[in-house]
Amino acid sequence: MSQDKKNAVARHEIFCTLEDVIVASNILLKDRGKLYMVHRANRIADVFCTMRKHKIEPKLIKMVQPNEKKAPNLILIEGQKNGGVFLNWENTLYIYNDKGEYTKEIKEIYGLI
Structure with a gap:
């Protein structure tokens, strides 16, 4: 955990937990209604369980990986309050290609092309 209080509060569940959100x-x-969230990939089970516990059904998920050789580090999730039970997966979003440059999809998201 960061010694800088601002960074610690921003990066860890100190004043606001996942369940609070x-x-x-x-x-x-x-x-x-829909909830969109970005969270750490290693917390996927916590996110799904907490959403269902509070009647927000996970509907869409997209994994985010730094590149094709590294494991996902983020998840993009769409949840729906009182939504029916089903979950769709989108293609993984890769940030960098094998040359260390932004992928085409990232460039499109950032408006670079």
Whole structure:
């Protein structure tokens, strides 16, 4: 954990936990409303379990990998309050190609092409 309090608060669940975010989302979302979140890939089970516990159904997931040789480090998730049970997977988003440059998809996202 970072010694810098601002970084520690931003990167760790010190003042706001995953469950806090999901509970607040459930309160704020209308029925069938959508929640979008970016989280660490190694927390995927926690995210899914917490979402379902609070009636937000995971609907769409996209893994984010630094490159094709490294494991996913982020997940992009769409959840829906009181949504039916099904989950779709999108193709993995790779940040860098084998030359260490941004992939075409990342360049499109950033408006570079």
